[in-house]
Each structure stands twice: as C-alpha cells, then as structure tokens.
Amino acid sequence: MTNSTQKDTGLNLRGRDFIGLADYSSEEIQYLIDLAVELKRKQKEGEVYQPLKGKTLGMIFEKSSTRTRVSFEVGMFQLGGHALFLSRNDLQIGRGETIWDTAQTLSRYLDGIMIRTFAHRTVIELARGATIPIINGLSDLSHPCQALADYQTIYERKGSLKGLKLAYIGDGNNMVHSLMVGGCKLGMNVSVASPEGYGPDREMIEASREIAAQTGSQLQIVTDPKEAVADADVIYTDVWASMGFEEEQAERVVAFRNYQVNEELVKYAKPDYLFMHCLPAHRGEEVSEGIIDGSHSIVFDQAENRLHAQKAIMAAIL
Template identity: 45%
Template sequence: MFMLKSSKSYSLLSNKCFQSRNFRVNRPILNTVNLKGRSFLTLKDYNAEEIQHILWVSADLKHRMKHMGEYVPLLQGKSIAMIFEKRSTRTRMSTETGFSLLGGHPCFLTPQDIHLGVNESTTDTARVLSGLADIVLARVYSHSSLEHLDKDASIPIINGLSDLYHPIQILADLLTLQEHYGSLRGLTLSWIGDGNNVLHSFMMSLAKLGIDLKVATPKFGSKLQFLTDPAEAARDSNVLVTDTWVSMGQEEEKKKRLQDFHGYQITMQTGSLAAPDWTFLHCLPRKAEEVNDDVFYSSRSLVFKEAENRKWTIMGLMVCLLTDYKPQTPKLRF
C-alpha cells in the first residue's frame, strides 16, 4: 500500500481566520506574497503559502463579485491569448468569462488559428504574443510546448492542461474542499483511477497543504502504481476522486482500458468504506463507468460546485499573476 503523507513542516499560514462560508477576523493579516509576473506551469513550482494565497484571492473575488454584487475591474485594459490544441468546456468558459468579468479582453485561438511550432516556430509565437497580450493560457498536448513558450515569452504563461499536469483543475478542487470542510489540513484524499495529469498535480500540491493522498491504479502500464485495490484506497478517506479512464489521444486504447479498470467504478459501496463525511470530486466530463449516478448526483457529490470554482480560481490566478492585488476579505482557514 502506498500513501503519501502530508508534512507538518508545510504549515506556513495562520489557520484561524476563515470558517466554511463564514468570514471572521481574529487578528490583522499581513500579506507578504506577490506572484506578479510569474508563470504557472506546474504546482511543483509553488510553495504552500503561494498556493494558499491564490485560493484566498479566488475566495475573495467570489465573495465580492458573486455574493456582494461588486464590480472589480482588476484586469481592465489587459488581454489574454488563449491557445487551445485540445477542445474544452470548463477551461475555455471559465477563462473567457472570468477575464471579461474582471474587465479584460480574452482572445481565443484554435489550432487553425495558431498551430504551435508548425505555421510559425514556438519561439516566434512566444515573442509575438508577448507584444500583443499580457498573459497566455495554453491547453496543449505536450508539456514541452508550455516550457518552450515560457522560455521565450516575456509575459506569464498558464498551463490550461498538458499531458503531464492540470494545475488549474487542482486549484478549483482545493477551493471546493475548503468551502465544504472549512479547512484543508488533515483531510485524506483517495484517487481511484488512471495515473494521469490531474493526479500528477495532486501529488505536486497536497502534501504541502497538509492533505494525505492515497492512490489506486490498475496493474498496467500506468506511470503511477501505488495501490491496486480501490476499496483499500477508499477506506477512511474524506474525499474520493476519479477522472476519465480514456484521455484525449488514447481513444485506440479504450477497449483495453475499460477492461483494465473493471471494478474501479466509484459507487455508494465504495463510499461506505470512506470516512463518514466523505465527498466526491470529478473534473468532468464524466462517463458512467467511472462513477455511477447514485454517487454522481448525490449530496456527497461536489462536482458542480467544483466546476463553477474553475472560474473563480482561474480569475484569482490571473489576478495574482498580473497585479499586486491584496484581498479585501479575511484570510482563509487552512
């Protein structure tokens, strides 16, 4: 059995200033984090305090704009170039609507508009976009494309998804769990499914935030193999998570993958082994073989709150990378 345990050494922020859905101040908060000008390719490059700051800004914007009805045009006069080699619903909608809501102008670029490294070299594309936009979000097949863009660009690059990592999804997951449980530290999250980019990003971040991680993957050529028994992974966990078993580009492997993942569907029986307060996450789109309707549409499921938080967390991230904005609401209780 493999279990990635969190480390107490990552406790960098006070955890006394935010209760789930209820703000309260205990003492003045001094903000020392400034991420302006940074790129966001992988959570490996961000420490606990920086991740917590992004979540704080995201929660602040959600509170001010959704619940208080304020207009907060922090990105007025700025533009974002959105490069999409892969199709998307949540990433495109959250980025376009979020950037516009903050007063900026999003520019969507399909593979027909900008074929990275084909119609024009990636180096030239990076330099051109640096003179035309303030920030780039790229959803690509190969993570090396992002690294190449970042190397030659003079503006921040955000990973909208690559074959190795999906860090913006993890920000949404963390904010959703923060809202639901009131605190992240001490939770146990169980991943049941494929060893993919979402799992890689969980591995780059959870231990920093005091969250334990358990992983169950089948006995086949997965990059990550820690457990093979879904029941063992689910036992005593607070959060059950899965994702697609057949990612884009793996369609030819579908038949074999469905055979390999037989028995990995998350059901209420799986949940019966988890902690009493267990919840379910899925980054969507979901297939029935991954999780049944009883779980997916139950009160345990946070998937639609999770999907909405893609918007607030990408907004928070873009504000952090483009401005030195200081949140107006109390720090979250981590």
C-alpha cells in the first residue's frame, strides 16, 4: 500500500496520534484494518516495503511486555525504520523531569513515540507536549493497538465485522474498554459480563453507547456470563488481575469463580464461535485448557496480528 492509496480512499492519517479508537472514525479504523491485512500479505510473500526508511520510533516502557515490545521493534525494522527501547530508568522521568519536557526533547530526536504505561494521563500529557505522533501501547484506560489487531483477526476469519456479536467475559479493564469502543465503531454488537463491582468504567460505557447509537450497534452490560455469550460469534476473555492489581489476585479468584470460559459456557455461543484472549493467559483460571488450546481458539493469530496492525498504524501516521 502506497501513499497514493491514502489519497484514493480520501484518508490521510499522517501526523495523527493513536491514543484511543474513539479518536478515529469507523472508516479510518476499517482503513487501518485493511492496511494491516495488506501489509501482512506483503510480509508473507516476501515483498519488501519500507516507507519508514530513515525514521526512528522511541518506545517508552513503564510496564514490561513481550508482545508489545517485540511486535513494535520488528514492525519498525520491517518498515525500514529503527526502534529505540527506553525504560523508565533510561529516561530522566525517573528522576523527576516532567512529561512535557521529555516530550519536547524527544520530539527533536524522533519521528514518533510509543508509550506503554500505567496512568492514561501520562499518555495524554505526552501527546500534549510532543510535536510528533504518539501511540498508546497500553494504559490503565485503554489498549487500542491490541483491539485493532483483534478486529483484524476477526475480519480475516469472518470476512466482515458488522452485525457480529462479541461477548467479553471477565474484568472490566482497559482491554474491554477498547473492544467496546472499537466494536461499536465497526457496527458489531458487544456484550460484557463482569461480577458486580468489576464492570467497565462508566464513562467508557456511556461513550460506547453514544457511538452505538450512531452506528446501529448494541452494547450490553450484564453480570450473567451465559446471557452475554448467548449466540456470540466471538468469545473474549482476559486475566482476572491485570498488571498492577496482583495484590487483589486472591479476592478476584473468588469474585470471578463463575466467570471462567470453559466447555460448559461456550455451549451458549454459536457453533462456529471464535475464542480470543490478548495473552498472557492463566490456564485453569479465566479459561480452561481445552478452550484456549482447542480448535476454536485464535489467540496466536491475535498475537501475530499485533505486528501487522501496528505496522499499519506506524505506516499511516509516521
């Protein structure tokens, strides 16, 4: 895909931040999915495509990661650019320098910044201070890169997204926030089942409902996993205690004991349902081994598509 393709579609995302899917229109998200599919084809066929030759991406990691670091670093290399890993200890942020000053300084050296952090406000502050595109690699509020890769994966398997039902079972965390927003933007129906007190953020629910009203999607927030999974095309789950909530693991195991995705629960979904998990997974907790390692599971397709989806983001905005 070339720059002329952006012109042909009437879309030009160059210079944009990628902080959340709510900032992008349905057409722009679909464009990124299509671009990810095209870049994946090029990579599989051995076609060299390096639109970012000579460009550098700074990668700030305040949270550790396997998939985020490797996929961004490899993706930038395949696009002809260079990725620079920056831990908190590598930056003066760890010694008290402001996010604003850091953003201003790094903007003089780099062509873009990806940040994986705890507080979403850190991403916002970085974007306000930077004069180059900022990519949200994960925050406590959202995980848009993973969601984009997830919707690419469903699109590849099902051929379309509009009208499909995605059921999310588990903690109302950053992952489900991005799935709700993205799903509603793309015309999917999203059903979320969480225990009382562990549901999605209320503001994210309201934002998603406003989007759904515009696209014709349906958003359902319930406490009964069976109700959420009924006739689902896709079943999605995540760990019960996300990074930063490890001290709540014991109490969460009790609260979520009836929310495991297992052989009994999936009977309520469509026969050809897909099972998804953003990984890492705790087999025997949020999902049974038979489901995550079974024939309906596409968790490693999701993991692979982090590479292609993020290449699409970088190629489009850098």
